[in-house]
Amino acid sequence: MDEKKAKVKNQFRFFFIILITFFAFVYFSGKTGYYESHLQKNTLLTKEAILRFEKDVAEGNPVDIKDYIKADIPDYRNMYSKLGNNVSEGINTVLTDGVSKLIGFLKALFT
Numbered sequence: 001m002d003e004k005k006a007k008v009k010n011q012f013r014f015f016f017i018i019l020i021t022f023f024a025f026v027y028f029s030g031k032t033g034y035y036e037s038h039l040q041k042n043t044l045l046t047k048e049a050i051l052r053f054e055k056d057v058a059e060g061n062p063v064d065i066k067d068y069i070k071a072d073i074p075d076y077r078n079m080y081s082k083l084g085n086n087v088s089e090g091i092n093t094v095l096t097d098g099v100s101k102l103i104g105f106l107k108a109l110f111t
Helices: 002-032 034-059 079-110
Strands: none
Touching (some): 002 034
C-alpha cells in the first residue's frame, strides 16, 4: 500500500514540477517583452503598409488591398491528409448516393 501512495506522490510531484516550469517560462517571456515585441513587429509592418497606401492614394495611383496586405497562408497538406480527404469524400458520395438510391428503391417497392 505504501508503494502505491509513494507512486501517486511521485506522479503528483512530477506533474507539479512541470506545471511550475511552464508557468516560469510564460512568466519570464511576458516579463522580458517577447510577446509584445512580436506584436509590435507585426504592427510596424501594418503601419508601413498604411503609409504606402496613403502615399499611393495621394499620388493618385490605383490601389488594391492585395498590394498592402501580405497574408502568407502555409500549406500543411501532405500525402496522408490528401488520402484522408479523398476517403472522406468517397464515403460521403457512397452514403449520399446509396441512401438516395435506397429511398428510390423503397418508393418503387411500396408504390
